[in-house]
Amino acid sequence: MKWAPALFGLLALALWEGAVRIGEVPVYILPGPIAVVSAFVADPVGLLQSLGSTLFVTFAALIVAAVLGVAMAVAMSASRLAQAAIQPWAVALQVTPLPAIAPLIIIWVGDPFVALVVCATIVAFFPLFANTATGLASPPPELNDLFRLYGASRWRTMALLRLPAALPYFLSGLRISGGLALVGAVVAELVAGSGGFASGLAYRILEASFRLEMPRMFAALVLLALAGILLNFGLGAVGQAILRRRGLA
Amino acid sequence: MLTISRVGRLFPGGVEALRDASLRLSEGDFVALLGPSGCGKSTLLRLIAGLDQPDDGALTWDGGPPAPGDIGYVFQDATLLPWATAEDNVFLPLRLRGLTRDAAMPQVHAVLRRVGLGGFEKSRPRQLSGGMRMRVSIARALVTKPRLLLMDEPFAALDEFTRHKLQADLLDVWRGAGCTVVFVTHSIYEAAFLARRIVLMTPRPGRIDREIASTLAHGPGTRLDPAYAALVAKTARGMADALQ
Structure with a gap:
């Protein structure tokens, strides 16, 4: 049972390779898994450096989104x-499609790295903000009454009741926003890449598609998908560990 | 200790929770506010605690209004901080009064022992039973040595065996602490077992109908005492009259 996902994945890869070979599908249409692995082996350093660049933008955006989201929710x-x-502004930010505003942000901000972080932050911000705001409002009225009864100030109530109550909500938002920050970074890199800014894995995808290097693309x-999965599981595991330590999981 | 004079409370939307409610609380009293749901018992308790303000009437405290910590409050649910241990939950009121952890811990541990939770100081709420959580809640209310302990149907959600045990333990704690208790309940049996004074309330709008004094001598056999059965019967008749 434990190995079922891995076995299913291997079976799917085998079927994919078989279908490509039997169907004699041209490599510029659909490369098989072996061709994809070969493309990675041909230039692992270049692809991993680009992945590092994308992840750097992702984590920077996640940190900025977390700080802004918590501050605004508080x-x-x-x-x-x-x-x-x-x-209203938070909702407006949430519903504005990033590809529509990314070119403007890249032009206005100037510095490409900062522009990418701004774009990814916009995508990652809302779940952190909304979840934290929900968590801050989650303590039952009786607990708020108790703090009032003992003469607690608004900020004491925030520090001892609302912020600790919001922690599980924040961590849940962080997990969602981790994936969104990666998506935001990739979208921003695609926009920036089409403008000539050569950085990140999205630029490699763009570059490979222009050159019809489908295995490299x-x-x-695959690297992006793996990074997304690891990010999701990693943030989930960190969240669970923190909640366990706090006696909440 | 406190004189409540003809207080009224009208909630937005026109719901009149209380009208002309008058009551006097003395030091060391154990008063049960008894009545059906919606008769304003909890509203009266919140007015006493200062968590709400009356639209009519007045509450007059002997010696001036209470300071933070003079009133302890126990809610229907234990309402503990789920991330905090039993001792940290009990420490909370002292922490809010500015006491350091080191200075407060002897007091915290003593009150936990008094409610029968010695040895559970480091347990988190999810590791405790419903009855034990309620004991932590009572300890939290007692830790500031309040003059007045307000309890809003604290045992309503517990099973009967736990409820009986906690009722007996509450009487021990009350005798030991020497504070005044106002206990909201809709159980005639509970009011008769616990209180020195049973205040009957009628609904919509909530009014105080009458008061029944108890002279029961509490002990292990109280529930089998004919005097307890007679008090229950008298209270039930009084409640039936009040509801007509």
Whole structure:
């Protein structure tokens, strides 16, 4: 049972390779898994460096999104005026498609790395913000009453009740935003790459597609998918460990 | 200790929770507020705690209004911090008053022992049974040595065996702590077992209908005592009259 996903994956790869060979599908249409692995082996350093560049943007964006998301959720939780001011803009940011605004951001920001981080942050921000805001509002009214009864200030209540209560929600948002930050980084790199900024795995994908180097393009895609899976599981494991340590899991 | 004079509370939307409710609490009292759901018992408790304000009437405290820590509150659910250990939950009111952990721990451990939770100081709420969680909640309310302990149907969600045990233990704690207790319940048996004074309330709008004094001598055989059965019967008749 434990090995079922791996066995299924190997079977799917075998079927893919078999279908490509039997059907004599040209490599520029669909390369088989062996051709994809060969493309990776031909230039592992270049592809991994590009992956490192994409992940660097991803983690930078995730950190910025976490700081901004928590800060804005706390401000919103502490003040109705802040809530009225922030919420519509946060939703507007969420529904604005990144490919539509990425070229503008890249032009306005100037520095390509910062521009990529800004783009990925926009995509990663909302789940962190919304989840943290939900978590801050999650303590039952009786606990809020208890803090009032003992004369706790608003900020003491925030520090001792609301922020700890929001932790599981924040960690759940972090896991979602991890994947979104990677997607945001890749989309931004594609836009930047088409403008001539050579960096990240998305640029390698773009470059390989222009040159019809489909095995290399697939190798980059596989690396991205693996990075996304590892990011998701890694953030999930970190979250679980923190919650276990806090007695919440 | 406290005089409640003709207080009324009208909630937005026109729901009149309380009208002309008057009550006097003395030091060391054990008062049960008894009545059906929606008769304003919890509203009255919140007014006493200062968590809500009356629209009419007044609450007058002998010697001035209570300071933080003078009132302990136990809710229907234990409402503990799920991430905190039993001792940290009990430490919370002292922490909010500015005490350091080291200074507070002897007091915290003593009150946990008093409610029968010695040895469970490091347990988290999810590791405790419903009855034990409620004991932590009572310990949290007692740790500041309150003059007044307000309890809002604290045992309603517990099984009967646990409820009986906690009721007996609460009487021991009350005698030891020497504070005044106001205990909200909709159980005639519970009110008769616990209280020195049973205050009957009627619903919509909530009013105080009458008061029944108890002279029961509490002990292991109280529930089998004919005087307890007579008090239950008297309270049930009074409640039936009040509801007409």
